[in-house]
Amino acid sequence: MSHTSQRRGLDPATPGEEIIVLAMIPKQHREDEGIRDAMKALAQKMIAHKPHQWLSHNFIALDIPQLGSKQTLLRWLHRVRPEATRDMLFKAVAEKSSVLTAIYTREEDACGLLRDLKGFWLEENRRKGTPISIVLSGLFGDIDKCCRQTGIRPHTYLHSLGVRGRVDRLPNEGKLELVTMCGHGLIAGQRVQLLAERVEKGEITAEQAAEDVARPCVCGIVNQERAARIFKRLAVSPSRSFPGARAAAPPYGTSAG
Amino acid sequence: MTKDRIEMKRRDFLLGSAAGVVTAASAVSQAGCSKPFVPEEPHRYIDPAACIGCGDCVSLCPMGAIHLVEETSSIDPDECAECGVCSRSRICPADAIHPGKLAWPRTIREAFSNPLVVHEATGVRGRGSEGIKTNDVTDRYPRGSLGVFIELGRPALGTRFVDVERVVKKFTAHGHTLVSDNPVAGLINDPARGTLMPEVLKEKAISVLVEFILPESAVSALHTLLDELAAEVETVFSVGIALRAEPDGASRIEDLFGGEVFRLPNGKVNLGLAQDIAAKGA
Numbered sequence: 283m284s285h286t287s288q289r290r291g292l293d294p295a296t297p298g299e300e301i302i303v304l305a306m307i308p309k310q311h312r313e314d315e316g317i318r319d320a321m322k323a324l325a326q327k328m329i330a331h332k333p334h335q336w337l338s339h340n341f342i343a344l345d346i347p348q349l350g351s352k353q354t355l356l357r358w359l360h361r362v363r364p365e366a367t368r369d370m371l372f373k374a375v376a377e378k379s380s381v382l383t384a385i386y387t388r389e390e391d392a393c394g395l396l397r398d399l400k401g402f403w404l405e406e407n408r409r410k411g412t413p414i415s416i417v418l419s420g421l422f423g424d425i426d427k428c429c430r431q432t433g434i435r436p437h438t439y440l441h442s443l444g445v446r447g448r449v450d451r452l453p454n455e456g457k458l459e460l461v462t463m464c465g466h467g468l469i470a471g472q473r474v475q476l477l478a479e480r481v482e483k484g485e486i487t488a489e490q491a492a493e494d495v496a497r498p499c500v501c502g503i504v505n506q507e508r509a510a511r512i513f514k515r516l517a518v519s520p521s522r523s524f525p526g527a528r529a530a531a532p533p534y535g536t537s538a539g
Numbered sequence: 540m541t542k543d544r545i546e547m548k549r550r551d552f553l554l555g556s557a558a559g560v561v562t563a564a565s566a567v568s569q570a571g572c573s574k575p576f577v578p579e580e581p582h583r584y585i586d587p588a589a590c591i592g593c594g595d596c597v598s599l600c601p602m603g604a605i606h607l608v609e610e611t612s613s614i615d616p617d618e619c620a621e622c623g624v625c626s627r628s629r630i631c632p633a634d635a636i637h638p639g640k641l642a643w644p645r646t647i648r649e650a651f652s653n654p655l656v657v658h659e660a661t662g663v664r665g666r667g668s669e670g671i672k673t674n675d676v677t678d679r680y681p682r683g684s685l686g687v688f689i690e691l692g693r694p695a696l697g698t699r700f701v702d703v704e705r706v707v708k709k710f711t712a713h714g715h716t717l718v719s720d721n722p723v724a725g726l727i728n729d730p731a732r733g734t735l736m737p738e739v740l741k742e743k744a745i746s747v748l749v750e751f752i753l754p755e756s757a758v759s760a761l762h763t764l765l766d767e768l769a770a771e772v773e774t775v776f777s778v779g780i781a782l783r784a785e786p787d788g789a790s791r792i793e794d795l796f797g798g799e800v801f802r803l804p805n806g807k808v809n810l811g812l813a814q815d816i817a818a819k820g821a
């Protein structure tokens with residue numbers, strides 16, 4: 283999720299639309315004894331607090347060499363029980379990967395997870411000496427609320443100062459809201475356009491468009507619930523800049539804007 | 540191409556495969572060999588003999604590099620960033636999209652644009668450091684310092700490495716060197732000037748992230764650097780600032796950059812849950 287901090291369209295006027303929880307094992311601790319168990323326990327808790335999204339829907343189809351033969355087995359199981367397989371895959375990823383992410387679209391679920399983590403899970407990590415860093419991504423107001431509720435004090439911030447340079451070449455703000463949902467930049471502006479037009483014509487639903495647009499994302503970090511809402515707005519007025527979008531990608535300062 | 544003709548070609552393709560009246564491409568794929576029948580290209584390409592002109596792949600390309608002309612799609616190799624989206628989507632009914640055989644320096648396109656590819660080209664894994672994600676353990680950004688992230692090409696436009704060089708050169712000239720664990724560090728040929736290997740300059744990636752760590756006192760110089768770069772680059776860049784929280788948990792972004800500076804209302808916060816654990820284990 284390296285750049286969820288550059289997402290467009292989150293608006294303090296509509297809080298709680300998304301809080302992304304990212305967990306990472308610091309590089310120098312990846313081989314620590316017990317760290318994989320701590321990740322597995324974390325994966326279980328992340329799922330228990332009802333994330334809207336964890337892993338991309340097409341994750342099963344990707345070639346993840348680290349999963350080895352487990353991937354073949356899970357692919358086979360996936361045909362029978364797709365949803366359950368996503369849980370299993372998430373846990374398999376937790377065993378191998380140093381990163382886990384999940385999207386929450388209800389503030390109480392994200393805060394509930396944090397409250398939960400602060401208890402036994404953190405105590406166990408302390409006891410065993412297994413450090414796993416936890417990062418929240420979303421509106422600072424939402425994060426602050428969760429921190430206050432759980433008595434957690436922020437350690438480090440990552441702020442976005444927006445976009446600079448040839449902003450005249452950028453697609454409109456509505457499209458940017460969807461395009462920036464993939465931190466690796468794999469969502470195409472013209473795909474967004476095409477899907478918005480199809481929603482407008484009634485050929486597909488906004489939810490189907492949201493599922494389609496999320497497909498290139500390999501991290502499973504696209505918030506499909508918010509994407510569907512954006513598609514509904516785009517379908518009404520494709521070139522409109524939305525109130526929630528904040529001024530269309532203004533750089534700070536004055537030059538080359 | 541009319542819808543009917545596309546359907547006809549699609550049907551021919553499917554029937555042909557089923558009846559054993561196969562094209563060379565499908566014969567190869569049916570034989571279980573992933574090699575295309577046309578000579579391997581040094582970049583991702585579409586086999587014109589196999590493409591049925593449905594156009595399904597065109598809108599998927601984040602770089603707008605796929606074009607459908609006269610019933611056949613093709614990839615513009617200069618614009619393609621080798622992200623792999625078109626292939627991974629498995630959207631092509633004719634299995635006509637091939638990865639090609641990339642060689643240096645083209646390999647860096649894939650290394651920077653395809654998240655499933657390891658950065659062998661630069662010798663550094665991933666697109667950048669762990670950044671703020673593990674700052675509660677690494678203390679990479681102690682109080683009094685700023686992590687400055689400049690992500691070229693993001694959003695939507697992509698970037699050439701000549702723009703990456705512009706940024707690295709400018710910061711280097713002002714005494715700020717690129718962090719050593721950034722993948723771009725492996726492409727620098729003159730660390731004193733911040734220049735990149737000349738052969739990579741025309742290469743293109745969906746985005747390239749560079750990182751510098753500055754003292755807080757450099758904020759006003761940073762404003763100037765960013766203003767100058769904004770006027771010089773041919774693409775866009777997103778700016779991110781990493782800051783250690785104050786002891787009470789607050790951010791100093793406004794104190795440092797001023798209230799008028801544009802910033803998004805969203806971002807990331809490391810919660811510090813690993814801090815004392817790592818310290819204990821060290």
Ligand code: SF4
Pocket residue numbers: 583599600601602603604605614618619620621622623624625626
């Ligand atoms: S590899 Fe990526 S950039 Fe190249 S044609 Fe395919 S989708 Fe477009």
Ligand code: SF4
Pocket residue numbers: 585589590591592593594595596597607611612630631632633634635636
């Ligand atoms: S390459 Fe495949 S998906 Fe693209 S137009 Fe040709 S047949 Fe259709």
